[in-house]
Amino acid sequence: EFIIPLDADDYFTKRAMEVYVYNHRMHNQAYSYSGHYMLDHSTGQAMHSRPQDYDQSIYREFNIHPVTAFVPTEVAREVGGFHEDAPGWEDWSFFLRLAMHGYCGHYVRGPVFVYNQLSGVNHFTDIRLGNDLMEQVRNLFRNEKGEIPMAGCGCGGAAAKAKTALQ
Numbered sequence: 001e002f003i004i005p006l007d008a009d010d011y012f013t014k015r016a017m018e019v020y021v022y023n024h025r026m027h028n029q030a031y032s033y034s035g036h037y038m039l040d041h042s043t044g045q046a047m048h049s050r051p052q053d054y055d056q057s058i059y060r061e062f063n064i065h066p067v068t069a070f071v072p073t074e075v076a077r078e079v080g081g082f083h084e085d086a087p088g089w090e091d092w093s094f095f096l097r098l099a100m101h102g103y104c105g106h107y108v109r110g111p112v113f114v115y116n117q118l119s120g121v122n123h124f125t126d127i128r129l130g131n132d133l134m135e136q137v138r139n140l141f142r143n144e145k146g147e148i149p150m151a152g153c154g155c156g157g158a159a160a161k162a163k164t165a166l167q
Helices: 016-024 073-078 090-100 121-141 159-166
Strands: 031-033 036-040 045-049 069-072 105-107 113-115
Touching: 016 031, 016 069, 069 073, 090 121
Parallel strands: 031 105, 036 113
Antiparallel strands: 031 069, 036 045
């Protein structure tokens, strides 16, 4: 009933599913996202990264959280899943399309996964190309006025399914 995208070089914490299922039922947004650990390979230290709270207006400019989120499968299908023709930032284009359809996210306490930023091929390409690449993604979604239209939050967020899954 839910998908949780995860980059191939990242991995879940032991309680990731529990965190997502338990916390998703506590709010009424369409999907949940959380923080993550980043490993400093030179020291072996894990640093906690917490994304900012959800704000649709920020999504027009850049992605506010990683690809790993707890998303109802039917919602992902409704917006067409991942945009396979995106020039980069495929996760951002997915969450941007969710926002455009009124499917908003909610930050839940984590972290739920370990982000391996040293081996992510697309990560370094996306960062290196920076604003030029982000502008290409924005252009995919702009209307005739040059704006990225948002449907607003309040979609009723599949919390009932999370409650059923929790049982």
